[in-house]
Amino acid sequence: MRTRNRLALRTLALGYLAVLLVVPVGFVFYRTFEHGASAAWHAVTTPSATHAFWLTIELVAIAVPLNTIFGVVMAIALVRGRFRGRSIVGPLVDLPLALSPVVIGLALILVWGTKGWFGQWLTDHGLQIIFSFPGLLLATIFVSLPFVVRETVPVLREIGTEQEEAAETLGAGPFQTFWRVTLPAIRWGVAYGVILTTARALGEFGAVSVVSGHLAGSTETLTLQVEDRYEAFDLTGAYAAAAVLALIAIAVLASMTLLRRRRGDVAWASS
Amino acid sequence: MGIVVRDVTKRFGEFTALDGVSLEVQSGALTALLGPSGSGKSTLLRTIAGLEHADTGRVLIDGEDRTDAPARDRGVGFVFQHYAAFRHMTVRDNIAFGLTVRKMAKAEIEERVRELLALVHLDGYAGRLPAQLSGGQRQRMSLARALAVRPSVLLLDEPFGALDATVRKELRAWLRRLHNEMHVTTLFVTHDQEEAMEVAEEIVVMHEGRIEQVGSPRDIYERPASDFVMGFVGPVTHLHDAVMRPHDLEVTLDPVPGSVQAMVERVIHLGFEVRVELTSGDGADLWAQLTRAEAEQLELAEGQILHVRPVGELASGNGVSAAHPSVGLAREP
Numbered sequence: 001m002r003t004r005n006r007l008a009l010r011t012l013a014l015g016y017l018a019v020l021l022v023v024p025v026g027f028v029f030y031r032t033f034e035h036g037a038s039a040a041w042h043a044v045t046t047p048s049a050t051h052a053f054w055l056t057i058e059l060v061a062i063a064v065p066l067n068t069i070f071g072v073v074m075a076i077a078l079v080r081g082r083f084r085g086r087s088i089v090g091p092l093v094d095l096p097l098a099l100s101p102v103v104i105g106l107a108l109i110l111v112w113g114t115k116g117w118f119g120q121w122l123t124d125h126g127l128q129i130i131f132s133f134p135g136l137l138l139a140t141i142f143v144s145l146p147f148v149v150r151e152t153v154p155v156l157r158e159i160g161t162e163q164e165e166a167a168e169t170l171g172a173g174p175f176q177t178f179w180r181v182t183l184p185a186i187r188w189g190v191a192y193g194v195i196l197t198t199a200r201a202l203g204e205f206g207a208v209s210v211v212s213g214h215l216a217g218s219t220e221t222l223t224l225q226v227e228d229r230y231e232a233f234d235l236t237g238a239y240a241a242a243a244v245l246a247l248i249a250i251a252v253l254a255s256m257t258l259l260r261r262r263r264g265d266v267a268w269a270s271s
Numbered sequence: 272m273g274i275v276v277r278d279v280t281k282r283f284g285e286f287t288a289l290d291g292v293s294l295e296v297q298s299g300a301l302t303a304l305l306g307p308s309g310s311g312k313s314t315l316l317r318t319i320a321g322l323e324h325a326d327t328g329r330v331l332i333d334g335e336d337r338t339d340a341p342a343r344d345r346g347v348g349f350v351f352q353h354y355a356a357f358r359h360m361t362v363r364d365n366i367a368f369g370l371t372v373r374k375m376a377k378a379e380i381e382e383r384v385r386e387l388l389a390l391v392h393l394d395g396y397a398g399r400l401p402a403q404l405s406g407g408q409r410q411r412m413s414l415a416r417a418l419a420v421r422p423s424v425l426l427l428d429e430p431f432g433a434l435d436a437t438v439r440k441e442l443r444a445w446l447r448r449l450h451n452e453m454h455v456t457t458l459f460v461t462h463d464q465e466e467a468m469e470v471a472e473e474i475v476v477m478h479e480g481r482i483e484q485v486g487s488p489r490d491i492y493e494r495p496a497s498d499f500v501m502g503f504v505g506p507v508t509h510l511h512d513a514v515m516r517p518h519d520l521e522v523t524l525d526p527v528p529g530s531v532q533a534m535v536e537r538v539i540h541l542g543f544e545v546r547v548e549l550t551s552g553d554g555a556d557l558w559a560q561l562t563r564a565e566a567e568q569l570e571l572a573e574g575q576i577l578h579v580r581p582v583g584e585l586a587s588g589n590g591v592s593a594a595h596p597s598v599g600l601a602r603e604p
Binding site: 163 | 322344351358371372416
């Protein structure tokens with residue numbers, strides 16, 4: 001009886017996952033290859049598609065490391081620091097989670113647009129932020145900002161200060177303590193934060209859409225490419241771009257899983 | 272002088288953790304900081320280590336003023352109650368940590384780690400992770416880690432507090448032996464008076480951020496400087512207004528000069544010791560600690576009427592704090 005219950009529960013959970021996740025994603029892949037592999041290949045190798053692919057990779061490659069460094073520093077400041085206004089900074093970091101991406105995009109235009117606060121000055125100096133790469137980067141960084149902080153803070157709290165104090169009494173300076181003791185202790189929290197940051201940076205649509213201007217082959221990321229192709233009734237193109245996005249996401253998840261397995265996860269196992 | 276603390280005060284917000292504490296610890300001594308929680312003993316230890324910084328006062332280690340030095344430059348070894356093991360490092364890397372950050376040569380580190388592993392009886396465990404060790408082994412590892420850098424002072428914060436009773440007993444004896452071999456100035460914090468007496472040559476009793484008394488285990492027990500010390504380092508009972516040790520009560524069948532009448536409420540047999548709970552004529556509770564032979568002689572039974580008075584030097588008024596001169600002046604019907 002108990003076994004049967006467990007089996008039923010498992011089937012339900014897996015069925016839920018399948019209906020909501022596996023089937024739609026699988027369908028994207030099915031539709032991509034509906035007209036054969038060469039059609040799919042052709043769709044992802046058009047100039048605008050390859051450009052969108054590399055643009056997305058560039059944005060992720062810049063935004064994720066920046067947000068990782070910021071996230072770790074901010075988490076340490078929030079947990080270990082004793083500065084004034086700490087209670088305000090915490091919620092502020094969460095703002096990108098609460099704000100609609102469209103609002104974030106509009107806010108960026110208000111500040112950096114040609115008629116915005118800094119926009120005029122920047123235009124005079126030949127720098128264009130909105131409707132070009134810097135704007136896309138700002139939007140991507142903005143929306144993916146909180147994840148490393150949020151994943152690292154609880155781990156930092158949990159490990160406490162004793163290991164760091166022990167390192168200090170053993171003669172380690174602040175940097176040695178950070179590299180040899182703190183960072184290894186929080187690495188899985190940070191790693192998970194990096195996965196979430198990457199996923200968000202890859203998949204961002206709203207904020208990027210507002211600041212992009214949708215110039216195919218110039219300011220169009222993969223997500224925008226999906227929409228663009230879909231609106232142009234190029235379904236194979238839309239599905240192919242979507243499949244590429246899904247593949248990158250799967251690759252990120254898989255590499256993290258492998259990394260974790262090879263290192264041996266002692267952080268969770270020990271008391 | 273190993274450690275000198277001069278008039279140190281430390282506040283955390285409204286709470287005064289250390290209130291003008293001064294202390295001297297001889298080089299090579301094994302000293303216990305004893306007190307209840309919140310007495311400031313851990314704060315004092317952490318202030319000496321440089322993990323806390325005193326609001327006022329000075330800290331000298333081996334004759335040098337270290338008040339403003341960061342912990343890493345003080346040359347102290349520190350052992351934490353919950354081990355503070357570097358969980359992601361093997362036992363070898365944990366012990367080698369202080370040597371690695373000092374950029375000592377690899378071969379030298381290997382040699383020193385081997386020595387220390389032998390010293391703390393962890394040979395063969397070098398490749399394990401802390402999670403694969405028992406509590407006692409982990410604490411020995413962190414002791415080896417602290418000793419690796421050859422500290423001039425070894426500080427231990429409730430080092431046996433997280434261990435079960437048997438392991439705790441073993442490690443106490445072992446720490447004593449280790450100290451006899453190494454002669455490094457050692458200061459350890461404990462709230463357990465038995466542990467302090469068993470391990471330390473000298474005990475510093477702390478209470479509410481101040482030092483109540485400094486002395487040998489015997490001094491502290493037999494000549495407590497205050498009622499607080501008296502009550503903290505051993506069992507006490509009250510006879511009228513006097514505070515005394517329960518084994519310093521003389522219990523007799525018949526009245527004797529200076530004795531008070533009391534009724535047996537309960538007799539508790541604890542092996543060699545027999546504990547008798549009594550109610551005196553004026554309704555106050557007290558208890559006496561007797562040997563088994565004494566108890567047998569009295570043929571103790573509940574409801575029995577006995578006579579009690581302070582024994583030995585207590586009868587003449589010595590050894591009890593001066594605030595209570597009324598001992599021995601009790602009335603007798």
